[in-house]
Amino acid sequence: MEQKFLPLCRPAIEQPEIDAVIEVLKSGWITTGPKNAELENVIKAHTGAQHAVALSSATAGLHLSLVALGIGPGDEVITPSMTWVSTVNLITLVGAKPVFVDVDADTLMTTAERIESLITDKTKLIIPVHYAGAPLDLDAIYALAERYQIPLIEDAAHAIGCEYKGRPIGQTGHCIFSLHAIKNVTTAEGGIFTTNDAQLAERIRRLKFHGLGVDAFDRENQGRAPQAEVIEPGFKYNMPDLCAVLALGQMQRLTRITQQRQKLVAHYRQLLAELPGIRPLQVPEYDHQHCCHLMIIRVEPHLCGFDRDQLISQLKQLNIGAGIHFKACHSQKYYRDHYLSRFGEINPNLQNTEFNSQRICSLPLFPDMQLSDVERVVNAITHFIGTSNET
Template sequence: MPSMQNTFLPLCRPALNDADIDAVVAVLRSGWITTGAKNAQLEQMICQLTGATEAVALSSATAGMHLALLALGIGPGDEVITPSLTWVSTINMITLVGATPVFVDVDPDTLMTTAEQIAPLVTPKTRLIIPVHFAGASLDLDPIYALAERHGIAVIEDAAHALGAQYKGQPVGYRGHCIFSLHAIKNVTTAEGGLFVTSDQALADRIRRLKFHGLAVDAFDRETHGRAPQAEVVEPGFKYNLPDISAVLALGQLERLDAITAARQALADDYIEKLRAIPGITPLQDPVHEHRHCRHLMVVRVAPERAGLDRQQLIEALKAVQIGAGIHFMPAHLQKYYRDHYTARYARDMPSLPHTTLAGGQICSLPLFPAMTLGDIDRVIDALNTIVNQHEK
């Protein structure tokens, strides 16, 4: 049997158990494997969790962002304010509907944006703000919503990292419009998938139509338990529905969400304490407002002047000792397409993004998933200590 040191420790691993796998098998045997009763159950559970009245299960969070932009009428001539430090799918969707992304900087300690940073970027063309909950922490939402209300601007919370997080005692998703990811690396997963959450029934109904060809009813009629043959296309739509063989995976995880979050928190606490002794490897600071962190990612900043090596060197050194690491994220304004087509075009008007740019070259995600042990944390910490000691000047 290989030793622990020779076994690869991945960056993440889904929190699935045998009951989750059995649930998928049961759906496969049921005769209905596409969008159906399990989707309806998933949407109901998310409403119960968040307090929102409407939830729409989708094939991805990216699909949710695309449909939300369309449903809100965002298009050519409109500006959408959002951080550059996010997964590029948000920026892609803004661009693909013909709108202009306006990048806002982030707080240097939490890597989340603030109302103070957003306010100077608001113009008469601003139609939407998409703030990002990062790494499992919640944004300071009250000032952002207050700013948006003053200007009559919509808000969509990008909560891809924040299922199970709370803001001032309320679950993320309890207000406004919110998008969660259920991708394979997320705290709750359907392998691929996402959720649009809102208390605006008309908006939710339009997203339901758009997700399935623009039909006037869902693929699964909840009264007849089958397809309604008389369904007509109300408007052109897409194919963004989530199959039940995926949706069912999330149900057991949602029932265990508190335990999953607690396990992640215990591991993160151990990381944070032990990282104090390693020069140049610093975890992000938690927000100062009242919140519950769901510890989606264990993000650290690598300061070359103190650690003796840069972020890429650290990732390669960890890989050499069978420890996975990742980058969340390369800033969108530094991606090739947006360097060539956006940054150059709007160079004179583009706001300075010093904190985003600096963090983009420093941040590194360390392994974190509920099945890890404190011994796994010690293995990562020992490796970091050895690597930094070898690179001390």
């Protein structure tokens, strides 16, 4: 009998969130309002950041950060190619040059040494990426940014619930969290910008809603002042309360959500350990708490008898979802066709990025999964290895 479809991911939405959405609908205030303010306060309490701004997406947060920091034509921004393409798209759209830095072969995160090798007098921003639920080695990267006096924004899209040396990600510096449907905490679509810089937070808050001199939801007046002035041209990147309320219940359960993900990943690692040609990402050796956002393996064709794309196809036939996080940005069609003409030669030292881009595969992982679901996935991979090696 055909087994039920096991998706790559499923949001951890429970009845309290459903009830809360209904309450928001009945309240008559469904766009940016009190639930936004509540979510921002919850994120500040969780991360320890002094300021948090709820946004329509993490991509919006990145765009506003680039604008607020004055990044534009002639500037260079160092960031990994091993990331979601929105980062590189926005750097390109503001007229700056994305400078691709390679990553560690086994954690898929960059290092201070790799970043430093690419710094020039045109470098105006560094955007390193926390990957799959593990944190970057931040101390060395922040020391580098401070030494060169270059702003740094942590891409923390994968890092809600993650800690580095006992500190929640978001406690220091500027961070952008994603609350997309696939993430450990979701608002369906959404993001959060955190910082300890009051002026930057104020500008991000202003730019997110048309450049008005007050927030879309004024906390004192319980509404937007009708006489609000446009201080500078802005955008429409505010988060509706209908979305914000979804995250409030999940944040209350974040420890439980993280622990369940950790339990599932530990089971994956145990079962995959003996499979030839299937290599999970390595866990960083420095002190951290992994929030287990993604369960990523690398598929070695010469050892297991098939490549990554074949594995995804086989899993799909067995009603098991899988994904790729991510195809390297510089290998995407636009950047293949236009990077050279727009920006000049690409960094040739991207061997680890290219190796992993061709091999990484994300396996199902979400809090509602059971250990038996993990066993189903691994049994499917084991069977595929067996049949491939027979032919």
